[in-house]
Amino acid sequence: MSLIGEERKDYILNQLNLEGKVRTNDLVDTLNVSSETVRRYLEELEDENKLKRVYGGAVKINLSREEPSQLKREVLHAEAKRMIGRAAAQLVEDNDVIFIDDGTTTLHTIDYLLNKKNLTVLTISIPALYLLIDYKNKELFSGEIYFLGGKVNALHSRVAGSMAEQMVEHFYADKAFLSVDGMMIGRGITGFDEGKGRMTQQFMKHAKQNIVLSDQSKFGLVQFYKIADLKEIDIIVSDVPVPKEWEPNLAAKNVTWITAN
Template sequence: MLVEERYAIILKLVEERGKVTVPELMELLCTSKETIRRDLLFLNKQNKIKKVHGGAMKIESSLYEAKYSDRARVNLKSKERIGKLAAGYIKDFDVIEIDVGTTALEVAKHIKGVQEIKVITYSIPALQVLIQKKEKGDFTGEIIFIGGSVDCQRLMTSGPSLMEQLKPLSFDKAFIGVSGLSDNGPMTYNINEGYVQKMLVNNSNEVFAIMDSTKVQKRSLFNFCDFSKIHYLITDDCDMPDTIKKSLKENNIKWIK
C-alpha cells in the first residue's frame, strides 16, 4: 500500500471516529508499529490530526466545544483512570466541588468508601451520578446542587444566580476540568464557565486540575487561572512540553499520571 493511501485511510478513520489507536491501524493497514508512528508524526506535523499517547485524535477548533455526548465518548478509558486517581484524594469529612465536564464526571463516578462528605456541583450529569452512588452507600454525607439557568448543551446551570450561590462557599478540594492547557495555564471554552471556575479556584484550599492528553498545548478561549493557583494536575500518560513542565516545577504542582 502506498504511503498516500495509508494517510487517506487514517484521516478518514479519525474524522469518523474522533480517535484511533496504533494497534487498530496496525491491524487495518497490515503494517508495523514503527510505520504507523511515522505516519502519525507526519500527519501531526501537517496539522491534519493531533497525535496523542497510543494513537491520534481529530483536531477540533480551539474556540468551539463539541456536544457533551460527543465529548463523553472521546478518550473514555483515560478519563475513567483520571477520575479514579482524583477520587482517591477525597477523604472523610471533606467539602469538595466537582466541576462540569466529562472528565470531572468520572471523579463523581469513582467516589467510594468515604464518610460524611459534602459534595457541591452545578453539573447535571454529576448530580445524577452522585444521587445513585449515595443511594448505593458508596459514600455518606450531603449533596448540594447549585441552581441557575439550565444550559441544555453543556448540561449545567449558569448565570448570576449560580455565581451568587457559589460566592460565599469554601471548599477543601475542587476538581476542575480543563479544556486546554497552554504555557499560560488552564483554559476553558466558555466565558461564563470560566468565571465560575475562577471563583471555584479562589474559594478552594486545594485545586485539582484534571484533563486527558488531548488538552495538552491546546489553547482555548478563557484562561481562568495561572499555574500558581493549582496544587495538583492529574492526567493520563501524556507528552508534556518542557515549558509546561517548568511551570509545574516552579509552582510546586504535583503532576499525577
C-alpha cells in the same frame, strides 16, 4: 524510521505541547538536522494526524473551536478519563467538602468516592447531580449533595451565570476538582465558554486546593476564555507523565503532577 528519528519526532510533539507550535528553523538548529529532514518529520506527523503543518513550521491540531455536547464529550478519551477520575478520587479524604466542576472527566471521580465518609459535594453538573442522587438512593453514597443552581445550559447539561456564581460565594471547600479545555505553559488553563470559565474561577477562589483533571488531548491548546495561570493550580492529574519540557516551569510554580494508572 530509526530510533533517533522517533526521538526527534517525540521532541517535536513535546514542543507542541509546550508552545502549541514549532518553527522549522528552530528545529533545524535544535535537532542539528537539515530543513528537509525536519519537513519530512512534520509530514510524517501530519500523516499520523498529530499536528498541522503551516508556513514555516507546524501547530498543534485543535479539532474544534466549539465545545462538544455533553453526549459527545462522554465518549472522547473515555478510558483515560476513567483512569484520571479514579486517581483524583484518591486525593479525597473523609469529611472533605469538595467542588466537582462540570466535565466528563470530573464526572468519573464520583464513581470512586463511594467508600469515603461524611463527604459534602457541591456541583454545577447535572449529570454529576443525577449520579450522586442515584448512588444516594441506593445507599452507596452517604454524603451531602449541594446543587449550585442557575441558568441551565441544556446542550452541556450544566448551570452557570450570575445566580450560580453568587451561590458559590456562600461556600468554602477543601478541594476543587476542575475541568479545562486547554492547557499550555505561559497561557495557563483555558475553556471554550466564558460563563463556565467564571464558575471554575469561583470554585478556585473558594477552595483550599485546586486540582485540574486533564487528558493529554488538552495539552498545548489555548481556548477562548482564560481561567487561570498555572501558578494558581496545586495539582494536575493526567493520563500521561508530565512533559519533560514542562517540569522546570511546574516545579517553579509548586504544581504537583499525578499520573493516573
